Every structure is written in structure tokens, then in C-alpha cells.
Amino acid sequence: MSRFNDRVFGLVMLAVAVAYYYGATQFPVPFGGSEAVGPETFPKILGVVLAICSLYMIVKPDADNAWPxxxxxxxxxxxxxxxxxxxxxxxxxxxxxxxxxxxxxxxxxxxxxxxxxxxxxxxxxxxxxxxxxxxxxxxxxxxxxxxx
Structure with a gap:
């Protein structure tokens, strides 16, 4: 049952990662034009990291995760x-x-x-x-x- 829970949680976090990344793309272009590093850079990086971690949790869930x-x-x-x-x-x-x-x-x-x-x-x-x-x-x- 815990593997199923991990996979469901991974799917939910993957949806959050996609929404977070999409939200970061909606920041307005800074005055003076687009820059290589802008206000959306760090949130985009976080979205990608969250997506990778979520995919890992979906593919390889923990078999014996006891509640703390x-x-x-x-x-x-x-x-x-x-x-x-x-x-x-x-x-x-x-x-x-x-x-x-x-x-x-x-x-x-x-x-x-x-x-x-x-x-x-x-x-x-x-x-x-x-x-x-x-x-x-x-x-x-x-x-x-x-x-x-």
C-alpha cells in the first residue's frame, strides 16, 4: 500500500511542478527586454527539480516507509x-x-x-x-x- 501512496503523491507533486513551472513563465518581461537571468529563472529551476523528484518517486517508490x-x-x-x-x-x-x-x-x-x-x-x-x-x-x- 505504501508504494501506491508514494506513486499517488508523486503524481500530485508532478502536477504541482508543472503548474509551478507554467506560473513562472507568466512573469511579465522586465523593463528593457528579456534577460538571460530574470525573475522567472529560479522558480523554473525549482519546478524542474520538483518534476525530476516526482518522477523518481513514481518510478521507484519506497517499499517500507514508516510514519514518523x-x-x-x-x-x-x-x-x-x-x-x-x-x-x-x-x-x-x-x-x-x-x-x-x-x-x-x-x-x-x-x-x-x-x-x-x-x-x-x-x-x-x-x-x-x-x-x-x-x-x-x-x-x-x-x-x-x-x-x-
């Missing part, structure tokens, strides 16, 4: 709340601060000490900010760190 214990559901709930709060705080706090808080919280819940977890979040936030803003020329919000 109750504590795992609590940890998953904390992760979902952390990601929702991250999305809500991205603009007002800025990318670096909100990423530090989100990644730090997730790392801490996975067993890292708070200092190492939030230091990992800070380093990750800075590295990704620099890569997107200066490497890909896709500016991310600075929020509270913005100099007026």
Missing part, C-alpha cells in the same frame, strides 16, 4: 512556521536578517547549538545575498540594513 513519530510532526510544524515567518519578514527585515533567523532556527531544531546554528544562518545569508545581488544582478531587499 509524533515529535517529528512537531518539528515539521516548527519548520513550516519558520518558513512562513521568513516569507513575511523578508521585506521588512531584509534578506540577510530574515535568512539568518530562518536558517538559524532550522539548524538549531536539527540539533546544532544555537551559536553555530545562527552563525551558519548569518554566513549563508551574506553569501547568498552577495551571489544574487552582485553575481546574478538580482537585488535582494536589505530591509533594516539599508542606509538612507
Amino acid at each position: 513519530a509524533g515529535r517529528t510532526f512537531v518539528e515539521l510544524g516548527i519548520a513550516i512556521v519558520a518558513l512562513i515567518v521568513y516569507a513575511l519578514l523578508l521585506e521588512p527585515l531584509g534578506f540577510i536578517i530574515s535568512t539568518t533567523l530562518a536558517i538559524g532556527t532550522l539548524c538549531w531544531r536539527m540539533g546544532a547549538t544555537p551559536l553555530k546554528a545562527y552563525l551558519t544562518g548569518l554566513i549563508s545569508g551574506i553569501v547568498v545575498f552577495v551571489l544574487f545581488t552582485y553575481g546574478l544582478e538580482l537585488p535582494l531587499p536589505l530591509g533594516l540594513l539599508e542606509l538612507n
Whole structure:
């Protein structure tokens, strides 16, 4: 029965991947014309990765996937709340601060000490900010760190 469930879940996620990719193609063309890397690039990549993972789940489902214990559901709930709060705080706090808080919280819940977890979040936030803003020329919000 678990193989059937995996295949159904894989089909549902494949439909989500196709819809997500299609949604990314509907972004308006940026002012000044089409660019090699634009706002639709990252969502398209995510859609392709989700489609590949979904196809793998359909073709090769796991034979013995046991349901996790109750504590795992609590940890998953904390992760979902952390990601929702991250999305809500991205603009007002800025990318670096909100990423530090989100990644730090997730790392801490996975067993890292708070200092190492939030230091990992800070380093990750800075590295990704620099890569997107200066490497890909896709500016991310600075929020509270913005100099007026």
C-alpha cells in the first residue's frame, strides 16, 4: 500500500511542478527586454527539480516507509512556521536578517547549538545575498540594513 501512496503523491507533486513551472513563465518581461537571468529563472529551476523528484518517486517508490513519530510532526510544524515567518519578514527585515533567523532556527531544531546554528544562518545569508545581488544582478531587499 505504501508504494501506491508514494506513486499517488508523486503524481500530485508532478502536477504541482508543472503548474509551478507554467506560473513562472507568466512573469511579465522586465523593463528593457528579456534577460538571460530574470525573475522567472529560479522558480523554473525549482519546478524542474520538483518534476525530476516526482518522477523518481513514481518510478521507484519506497517499499517500507514508516510514519514518523509524533515529535517529528512537531518539528515539521516548527519548520513550516519558520518558513512562513521568513516569507513575511523578508521585506521588512531584509534578506540577510530574515535568512539568518530562518536558517538559524532550522539548524538549531536539527540539533546544532544555537551559536553555530545562527552563525551558519548569518554566513549563508551574506553569501547568498552577495551571489544574487552582485553575481546574478538580482537585488535582494536589505530591509533594516539599508542606509538612507
